[in-house]
Amino acid sequence: MTQLVLQSAVSGLLVGGMYGLVALGLALAFGVLKVLNVAHGELVMLGGYAAFLIFTERGIDPLLSMPLVFVVLAFIGVVLYQLLFRFVVRFDIEKRIKNSLLISFGLVLILQAIAVLLFTGDDRSIVTGYSSAAWVVGMVRIPWVRLSGLVVAVIAAVALEWLLTRTTFGHAVRGTAEDWSLASLAGVDVRRVYMIAFAISAGLAGLAGSMVSLGYSVNPTIGLGWTLKALVVIVLAGLGSMRGIVLAGMLLGLIEGLASVWVGGPYRGVVALVVFLVVLSFRPQGLFGRGGAYV
Amino acid sequence: MLKVEHLSVGYDDLQVVWDVSFEVPAGALVAIIGSNGAGKTTTLRAVMNLLPLMGGAITFKDEPIVGTPTHQIVERGLVMIPESRATFASLSVADNLHLGAYTKWARAEKKSAMEGVYEIFPRLAERRTQLAGTLSGGERQMLAIGKALMARPEMLVLDEPSLGLAPMIVEDTFDEIRRIRERGVSVLMVEQHVEMTLELVDYAYVLELGQIVTEGSSRDLMTDSRVREAYLSF
Numbered sequence: 001m002t003q004l005v006l007q008s009a010v011s012g013l014l015v016g017g018m019y020g021l022v023a024l025g026l027a028l029a030f031g032v033l034k035v036l037n038v039a040h041g042e043l044v045m046l047g048g049y050a051a052f053l054i055f056t057e058r059g060i061d062p063l064l065s066m067p068l069v070f071v072v073l074a075f076i077g078v079v080l081y082q083l084l085f086r087f088v089v090r091f092d093i094e095k096r097i098k099n100s101l102l103i104s105f106g107l108v109l110i111l112q113a114i115a116v117l118l119f120t121g122d123d124r125s126i127v128t129g130y131s132s133a134a135w136v137v138g139m140v141r142i143p144w145v146r147l148s149g150l151v152v153a154v155i156a157a158v159a160l161e162w163l164l165t166r167t168t169f170g171h172a173v174r175g176t177a178e179d180w181s182l183a184s185l186a187g188v189d190v191r192r193v194y195m196i197a198f199a200i201s202a203g204l205a206g207l208a209g210s211m212v213s214l215g216y217s218v219n220p221t222i223g224l225g226w227t228l229k230a231l232v233v234i235v236l237a238g239l240g241s242m243r244g245i246v247l248a249g250m251l252l253g254l255i256e257g258l259a260s261v262w263v264g265g266p267y268r269g270v271v272a273l274v275v276f277l278v279v280l281s282f283r284p285q286g287l288f289g290r291g292g293a294y295v
Numbered sequence: 296m297l298k299v300e301h302l303s304v305g306y307d308d309l310q311v312v313w314d315v316s317f318e319v320p321a322g323a324l325v326a327i328i329g330s331n332g333a334g335k336t337t338t339l340r341a342v343m344n345l346l347p348l349m350g351g352a353i354t355f356k357d358e359p360i361v362g363t364p365t366h367q368i369v370e371r372g373l374v375m376i377p378e379s380r381a382t383f384a385s386l387s388v389a390d391n392l393h394l395g396a397y398t399k400w401a402r403a404e405k406k407s408a409m410e411g412v413y414e415i416f417p418r419l420a421e422r423r424t425q426l427a428g429t430l431s432g433g434e435r436q437m438l439a440i441g442k443a444l445m446a447r448p449e450m451l452v453l454d455e456p457s458l459g460l461a462p463m464i465v466e467d468t469f470d471e472i473r474r475i476r477e478r479g480v481s482v483l484m485v486e487q488h489v490e491m492t493l494e495l496v497d498y499a500y501v502l503e504l505g506q507i508v509t510e511g512s513s514r515d516l517m518t519d520s521r522v523r524e525a526y527l528s529f
Contacts, residue, residue: 165390168393168397168402171386171390171393171394171397172394172397174383174385174386174390175383175386175394177385178383178384178385178386179383181345181365181377182377182381182383183383183394184345184364184365184366184369185343185345185365185369185374185375185377186369186394186395186397186442186446187366187369187370187397187398187401187446188366188394188397189364189366190366191364240385290385291428292384292385292426292428293385294385
């Protein structure tokens with residue numbers, strides 16, 4: 001029993017790191033552009049296929065192809081921004097959220113349909129030489145491919161926080177997130193900040209996709225599930241801390257893992273949402289939210 | 296330095312500013328005075344291209360700036376401090392100042408500019424790691440001015456610098472505006488505190504219900520019977 005509990009807890013933490021990684025990009029786009037991109041999970045899906053194709057066609061390991069996948073998805077992000085979200089950010093904040101929901105939900109359907117056409121509906125995952133390798137710590141098995149997802153999430157969060165807090169561009173991003181007109185009065189090209197932030201958001205979805213195709217599996221419909229987990233994580237964490245988002249993701253994963261043992265597999269999502277509601281009733285700003293900060 | 300001619304601005308179908316013209320010569324300290332709702336803030340936002348114009352022309356340093364993106368207007372040396380919360384609450388004092396020097400032109404001199412701001416406002420140096428949202432109203436005003444100075448402005452536009460501040464801090468702020476002007480920066484300010492403002496500036500325009508009703512040197516306006524009746528208590 002102890003072994004089962006420990007194993008479920010560890011597996012939960014590992015998948016929770018992935019929730020955090022998916023949530024990072026979603027939180028960045030929402031915090032900066034005030035655009036709620038529910039198609040973020042579809043970008044994760046596309047990133048997964050990109051890593052899968054690079055592996056099957058060129059034989060490049062997904063851990064090595066991650067920078068390339070990041071760039072590909074960032075490029076897709078720029079295209080989507082120029083085609084769609086550029087027009088949304090002209091509205092005031094409330095209208096942006098509503099309009100972006102409608103637009104990105106349409107995008108969900110379109111990207112899913114394109115993925116079915118291009119890749120069929122089959123489950124794909126990358127099988128490498130180390131796919132079945134694992135560390136065994138005591139009674140607990142830690143698969144390498146899943147651990148790498150958590151490691152990538154932590155590195156991405158730390159890198160993003162460094163970018164946001166230590167660089168001049170990061171100051172501009174945080175300023176724009178708080179008050180775009182004040183940022184433009186400081187000389188910031190707000191439109192450019194929006195475009196780059198959205199590109200980074202999509203690039204992060206690409207990294208998550210790489211890790212999904214390595215440790216989990218990809219098919220055209222995986223997107224919405226990841227998006228929903230990421231939304232819960234963002235509300236649980238609160239805006240203003242990227243590390244907090246990964247931690248909140250791990251917490252959600254841990255609760256789900258433990259609930260699957262103690263309450264039963266089918267109820268783990270329910271238990272996680274109950275805990276989520278309880279936490280929010282005590283800390284409406286989220287576990288790690290900093291008042292006034294958006295990214 | 297700044298010339299605004301026949302400016303008309305509004306929000307959607309509602310016109311707020313009608314055929315307003317004014318001018319700020321290089322090195323001058325000019326005010327637009329008027330009561331709440333006269334269209335003062337709207338006028339300034341239009342100058343900075345934060346609001347689209349319904350009509351009129353604006354030139355800065357003899358170049359038209361209508362339709363120029365706000366950040367490029369700032370880059371050309373026209374810097375505005377908007378009213379009240381003109382700082383980034385979620386950023387530290389130092390990061391606010393960093394962001395103030397965001398333009399290419401300002402970035403080159405960032406280090407010495409920051410030392411200069413800390414010299415003028417030692418309080419900001421003490422609080423450099425503190426979030427701007429935790430500062431007092433007076434300190435935030437210092438930071439707003441410091442941030443604007445970081446941009447190395449040729450002309451500074453202030454929207455109601457006295458708003459919501461204690462009388463003593465308003466006096467400090469006005470003294471600071473005087474010193475900024477003495478360093479050769481042209482200043483345009485918008486104010487409701489008519490008496491104090493007329494003591495500070497060279498020239499003023501009186502805005503009522505979106506139209507300039509009178510203008511003149513501050514000495515002339517102080518003796519103008521209409522201005523005295525409407526705005527001054529003596």
